[in-house]
Amino acid sequence: MAGTVTEICRLAAACAPELARLDGATKNAALHAMADALLDSKGELVVANKEDVSTAEAQGTSRTLLDRLTLTPSRLEGMASGLRGVAAQDDPVGEIVAGRRRPNGLTIEEVRAPLGVIAVIYEARPNVTSDVAGLCLKSGNAAVLRGSSIALNSNVAIVDVLRSALESAGVPIDAVQLVPDASRASAEELMTAKGLVDLLVPRGGPALIGSIEDNATVPFIIDGDGNCHIYVDESADEAMATSIVVNAKTQRPSVCNALETLLVHEAKASAWLPKVLDDLATAGVEIRGDQRVIETWSRASAAAEDDWATEYLDLVLAVKVVRSLDAAVSHINEYGTANAEGIVTGDLSAARRFASEINAGSIFVNASTRFSDGAEFGYGAEIGISTQKLHARGPMGLRALTSTKFVVWGDGQIRT
Amino acid sequence: MAGTVTEICRLAAACAPELARLDGATKNAALHAMADALLDSKGELVVANKEDVSTAEAQGTSRTLLDRLTLTPSRLEGMASGLRGVAAQDDPVGEIVAGRRRPNGLTIEEVRAPLGVIAVIYEARPNVTSDVAGLCLKSGNAAVLRGSSIALNSNVAIVDVLRSALESAGVPIDAVQLVPDASRASAEELMTAKGLVDLLVPRGGPALIGSIEDNATVPFIIDGDGNCHIYVDESADEAMATSIVVNAKTQRPSVCNALETLLVHEAKASAWLPKVLDDLATAGVEIRGDQRVIETWSRASAAAEDDWATEYLDLVLAVKVVRSLDAAVSHINEYGTANAEGIVTGDLSAARRFASEINAGSIFVNASTRFSDGAEFGYGAEIGISTQKLHARGPMGLRALTSTKFVVWGDGQIRT
Numbered sequence: 001m002a003g004t005v006t007e008i009c010r011l012a013a014a015c016a017p018e019l020a021r022l023d024g025a026t027k028n029a030a031l032h033a034m035a036d037a038l039l040d041s042k043g044e045l046v047v048a049n050k051e052d053v054s055t056a057e058a059q060g061t062s063r064t065l066l067d068r069l070t071l072t073p074s075r076l077e078g079m080a081s082g083l084r085g086v087a088a089q090d091d092p093v094g095e096i097v098a099g100r101r102r103p104n105g106l107t108i109e110e111v112r113a114p115l116g117v118i119a120v121i122y123e124a125r126p127n128v129t130s131d132v133a134g135l136c137l138k139s140g141n142a143a144v145l146r147g148s149s150i151a152l153n154s155n156v157a158i159v160d161v162l163r164s165a166l167e168s169a170g171v172p173i174d175a176v177q178l179v180p181d182a183s184r185a186s187a188e189e190l191m192t193a194k195g196l197v198d199l200l201v202p203r204g205g206p207a208l209i210g211s212i213e214d215n216a217t218v219p220f221i222i223d224g225d226g227n228c229h230i231y232v233d234e235s236a237d238e239a240m241a242t243s244i245v246v247n248a249k250t251q252r253p254s255v256c257n258a259l260e261t262l263l264v265h266e267a268k269a270s271a272w273l274p275k276v277l278d279d280l281a282t283a284g285v286e287i288r289g290d291q292r293v294i295e296t297w298s299r300a301s302a303a304a305e306d307d308w309a310t311e312y313l314d315l316v317l318a319v320k321v322v323r324s325l326d327a328a329v330s331h332i333n334e335y336g337t338a339n340a341e342g343i344v345t346g347d348l349s350a351a352r353r354f355a356s357e358i359n360a361g362s363i364f365v366n367a368s369t370r371f372s373d374g375a376e377f378g379y380g381a382e383i384g385i386s387t388q389k390l391h392a393r394g395p396m397g398l399r400a401l402t403s404t405k406f407v408v409w410g411d412g413q414i415r416t
Numbered sequence: 417m418a419g420t421v422t423e424i425c426r427l428a429a430a431c432a433p434e435l436a437r438l439d440g441a442t443k444n445a446a447l448h449a450m451a452d453a454l455l456d457s458k459g460e461l462v463v464a465n466k467e468d469v470s471t472a473e474a475q476g477t478s479r480t481l482l483d484r485l486t487l488t489p490s491r492l493e494g495m496a497s498g499l500r501g502v503a504a505q506d507d508p509v510g511e512i513v514a515g516r517r518r519p520n521g522l523t524i525e526e527v528r529a530p531l532g533v534i535a536v537i538y539e540a541r542p543n544v545t546s547d548v549a550g551l552c553l554k555s556g557n558a559a560v561l562r563g564s565s566i567a568l569n570s571n572v573a574i575v576d577v578l579r580s581a582l583e584s585a586g587v588p589i590d591a592v593q594l595v596p597d598a599s600r601a602s603a604e605e606l607m608t609a610k611g612l613v614d615l616l617v618p619r620g621g622p623a624l625i626g627s628i629e630d631n632a633t634v635p636f637i638i639d640g641d642g643n644c645h646i647y648v649d650e651s652a653d654e655a656m657a658t659s660i661v662v663n664a665k666t667q668r669p670s671v672c673n674a675l676e677t678l679l680v681h682e683a684k685a686s687a688w689l690p691k692v693l694d695d696l697a698t699a700g701v702e703i704r705g706d707q708r709v710i711e712t713w714s715r716a717s718a719a720a721e722d723d724w725a726t727e728y729l730d731l732v733l734a735v736k737v738v739r740s741l742d743a744a745v746s747h748i749n750e751y752g753t754a755n756a757e758g759i760v761t762g763d764l765s766a767a768r769r770f771a772s773e774i775n776a777g778s779i780f781v782n783a784s785t786r787f788s789d790g791a792e793f794g795y796g797a798e799i800g801i802s803t804q805k806l807h808a809r810g811p812m813g814l815r816a817l818t819s820t821k822f823v824v825w826g827d828g829q830i831r832t
Binding site for chain 1: 635829
């Protein structure tokens with residue numbers, strides 16, 4: 001696995017045509033072998049991860065980051081089941097997305113094909129390592145993984161296990177490679193590996209995204225922040241609204257689909273809002289509200305302008321009372337990050353307008369934003385959550401890792 | 417229509433939400449009004465274009481460019497019928513691309529939505545002006561058009577006609593805007609209109625593409641060169657091969673889907689090749705061949721390494737004899753520009769391998785590469801031909817001008 005980033009990318013590009021031709025049965029067998037290998041190596045993987053976690057703790061790493069970093073037997077089982085979930089998906093390669101016969105007899109097929117080499121730069125979640133490896137293999141692509149330095153021991157151990165499984169399944173081991181040097185320089189080398197990397201997915205904070213936008217010469221898809229909102233409409237069922245808001249804020253606050261700002265229709269401000277804020281406070285959530293919220297619930301502190309734009313990733317919630325659906329839509333389209341946005345409503349017309357007018361990858365009607373997730377969408381896993389509009393938007397599964405090409409079948413047609 | 421590029425983009429962005437909400441009937445009525453208006457204004461449009469053509473001729477503009485620039489009544493009829501063809505397409509906005517119900521009862525829809533503001537930088541073909549305007553309107557997007565300076569009179573006249581038609585149909589006229597200053601500075605301002613332009617399609621030569629790759633901060637799709645190949649396989653029907661090769665090279669040599677390099681299996685080198693080269697020479701085509709071609713047909717000049725990488729856009733053809741399908745695939749994947757590539761063969765296995773292994777937007781089996789075109793594909797028109805892999809590949813119709821978002825419908829689901 002040693003070598004410069006460019007050498008790694010060359011090895012990946014060299015095996016890409018073979019990966020593109022693999023049949024689905026071989027790929028599925030390899031995915032199950034990878035899952036089995038993770039379970040068989042549970043003990044050593046947890047040990048390798050403990051080393052990362054101890055170092056991180058000693059460095060004073062935040063609770064949020066430690067939570068993301070930690071590998072438990074149950075998370076390893078989740079990773080294995082993610083790989084099996086990917087195996088259970090239809091093979092995207094060769095899928096005929098659309099097709100038609102033209103008046104001149106030409107038959108036009110739009111056919112899915114792998115992209116080639118997919119690189120992912122990611123933070124301290126070791127499960128991303130196996131998720132990305134599995135999705136890339138199933139979609140016929142080579143994976144180049146550049147994880148965080150604080151997860152390096154974990155990632156080296158996981159990738160070793162996965163590559164052994166690939167070998168046993170007769171798949172080229174260079175289908176999955178880890179960049180062993182988790183430095184800024186290695187990230188920059190990946191961003192500029194033009195002609196070798198067909199897609200780069202940067203999963204990280206604003207500094208990484210900014211650096212990609214400034215420096216990348218390879219195609220990329222932004223997996224950006226999640227400043228997620230839930231709007232509780234005038235017509236919302238109150239028990240449902242409480243359950244969804246508490247779940248979206250507290251079930252796992254450290255992830256990008258957690259709730260960050262609650263917008264409440266003024267009709268719900270007097271009776272319902274104080275109750276849900278009590279529940280959130282009981283769950284340890286700090287509330288920062290606008291003037292109207294503070295009048296209703298005195299334990300709230302005053303939200304500053306910055307709060308509307310902040311992804312806390314922690315037990316903090318910004319809360320604002322709005323006069324209408326329009327005001328909620330405007331606020332979300334101004335401050336949101338086009339990730340996951342939700343509405344709780346009993347009004348079909350409000351739901352349809354919210355779904356149509358909100359600019360986001362995923363829009364949730366009467367469901368927690370926490371479902372914005374490849375596994376929850378039924379993709380087995382995800383390579384990231386796109387917050388841009390081109391190519392893919394929202395949780396990215398297998399299809400986001402392919403391109404389509406037109407194959408036109410004729411019997412001698414010429415253009416006149 | 418006056419104003420800086422940024423002002424124009426702001427006007428476009430301001431009307432984008434209204435365009436996104438337009439119903440299909442209104443959009444179709446506007447498209448037919450635009451087509452009618454082009455036909456009603458045929459005389460004045462041809463006059464405006466003559467001014468451009470005369471100036472270009474006086475400047476010693478090439479035959480190729482003059483052909484692209486010239487607007488005839490019949491080309492105007494083609495533009496009108498392109499708009500009607502776009503009207504005849506299904507409305508892409510709101511299309512549910514995929515959907516499923518999850519075990520927890522959530523219903524997930526993947527729904528098409530407009531991108532917002534689409535900018536196109538293009539060369540001297542005035543028909544692009546109406547094609548882009550029509551495709552953007554139908555897909556619910558605002559169009560910002562930045563044509564070539566040598567077509568400025570033509571474009572001003574066309575856009576005036578189209579905007580009057582929009583107004584009469586009750587559609588905001590800022591849905592279609594022309595950048596009145598066709599300078600390098602205006603192109604650069606468009607490339608960097610971050611947050612205002614959702615997609616930029618640069619249709620131009622290597623200098624424009626290089627500038628976009630170096631400078632663009634807005635999302636873009638490369639409409640690149642067309643160094644197109646046809647491979648005549650061992651098993652090709654010879655009459656069909658001749659007809660396709662002559663058509664692809666000579667029917668309109670100035671466009672990107674014209675043939676530039678012919679690859680011939682060695683089994684066809686002795687008997688068939690000299691005959692097709694005679695036919696091509698009769699049609700005025702200059703032949704540049706490898707050693708084997710020159711031995712077979714003495715009028716060929718020797719191809720230099722550069723010839724394999726050249727898009728002539730003129731009556732010149734590079735010709736090479738290859739030993740196998742593999743050699744043809746390797747040559748095309750090395751020198752091709754991922755645009756349109758063809759094979760003439762009677763062998764199904766060869767056809768399937770070629771379709772699967774060639775990296776290109778469109779692959780033609782037993783048909784002329786000249787069909788790589790939005791109208792020929794049944795899209796009414798095209799906004800360009802993508803030579804990249806992400807988002808869209810090959811001729812780009814309405815769907816390429818949309819994004820999808822996930823809309824998830826629940827009845828109170830939370831994540832546990």
